[in-house]
Amino acid sequence: MTLNTMPSTGQLAGRRILVTGAARGLGFAFAQTLCQQGAQLVMADLRAELLNEAVARLRAMGFEAHGVAFDASNPASIEQCAQQAVQTLGGLDGLVNNAAVTDSGGKGMDDIALDKWDQVMNVNVRGVWLMTRACRAALKDSGRGAIVNLASDTAMWGAPNLMAYVASKGAVMAMTRSMARELGADAITINAVAPGLVLVEATEYVPEHRHRLYIDQRALQREQGPEDVSGAVSYLLSDGARFVTGQVLPVNGGFVMN
Numbered sequence: 001m002t003l004n005t006m007p008s009t010g011q012l013a014g015r016r017i018l019v020t021g022a023a024r025g026l027g028f029a030f031a032q033t034l035c036q037q038g039a040q041l042v043m044a045d046l047r048a049e050l051l052n053e054a055v056a057r058l059r060a061m062g063f064e065a066h067g068v069a070f071d072a073s074n075p076a077s078i079e080q081c082a083q084q085a086v087q088t089l090g091g092l093d094g095l096v097n098n099a100a101v102t103d104s105g106g107k108g109m110d111d112i113a114l115d116k117w118d119q120v121m122n123v124n125v126r127g128v129w130l131m132t133r134a135c136r137a138a139l140k141d142s143g144r145g146a147i148v149n150l151a152s153d154t155a156m157w158g159a160p161n162l163m164a165y166v167a168s169k170g171a172v173m174a175m176t177r178s179m180a181r182e183l184g185a186d187a188i189t190i191n192a193v194a195p196g197l198v199l200v201e202a203t204e205y206v207p208e209h210r211h212r213l214y215i216d217q218r219a220l221q222r223e224q225g226p227e228d229v230s231g232a233v234s235y236l237l238s239d240g241a242r243f244v245t246g247q248v249l250p251v252n253g254g255f256v257m258n
């Protein structure tokens with residue numbers, strides 16, 4: 001029995017959207033919300049097994065979701081993933097560049113390993129560029145293409161012991177602005193969402209005092225969950241945001257403000 005079958009009235013009704021890093025955490029929450037808003041999805045991730053479970057969960061709710069395993073650090077794999085998404089969905093109206101290496105080791109800047117730095121940059125920065133490029137033609141064909149990149153408010157306040165990650169998310173914000181001016185020619189919007197510290201599997205390791213610091217400094221003094229972010233992503237992919245591009249939207253309960 002499915003209560004949620006194919007809404008035709010949501011703000012994303014009929015939109016074909018690729019969400020990367022959708023096997024768990026924020027990406028999975030986005031996938032669920034976008035489906036609830038009427039979208040058809042390809043969910044892509046490195047963790048194939050976890051991805052299959054995630055796709056099965058959404059399908060069991062009556063949604064149209066497909067899984068594609070890929071590695072965002074591998075240019076050929078990105079190209080293949082984009083092609084498969086376009087083929088599976090019969091075109092593409094939206095892209096959420098959510099996949100990222102979020103564990104940059106928790107080390108101070110003196111101790112970041114060179115290969116960790118390279119991995120963070122290759123996935124979080126180069127991956128966003130290459131996936132956006134790989135999806136560009138299909139998003140142009142859509143006539144209403146929209147892209148959302150995941151930034152982080154750590155890049156705004158300068159979180160310590162996360163320097164590679166912070167640098168990568170600063171790059172995502174800057175790329176979003178530059179790409180917006182190029183993609184405007186194809187009537188494609190591109191924006192970034194910058195969440196604060198969100199309680200998900202990936203941040204379970206974050207010490208209690210860091211969570212406390214975030215909560216105490218927020219205008220809204222409580223923990224942030226993935227469902228606190230998905231509305232912003234859905235909005236930026238929707239027709240209501242058709243004249244919003246090149247922007248970074250902090251979604252953090254009023255921690256850093258811009």
Ligand SMILES: NC(=O)C1=CN([C@@H]2O[C@H](COP(=O)(O)OP(=O)(O)OC[C@H]3O[C@@H](n4cnc5c(N)ncnc54)[C@H](O)[C@@H]3O)[C@@H](O)[C@H]2O)C=CC1
Nearest residue numbers: 021025026046071072098099100102150152195197198202
């Ligand atoms: N959790 C948080 O507090 C915050 C997260 N963000 C951003 O939100 C997004 C999602 O974050 P989380 O759900 O916490 O992260 P996560 O660590 O669970 O990663 C998201 C997904 O990306 C996938 N992934 C990692 N490397 C990949 C690769 N090479 N190729 C393909 N997929 C890969 C993972 O398998 C995972 O399913 C990220 O861009 C992150 O930087 C931003 C601000 C706060």
Ligand SMILES: Cc1ncc2c(c1O)C(=O)OC2
Nearest residue numbers: 102152153154159196197206
């Ligand atoms: C350790 C840690 N602290 C704060 C944040 C993150 C994080 O991983 C993050 O991804 O966005 C905010």
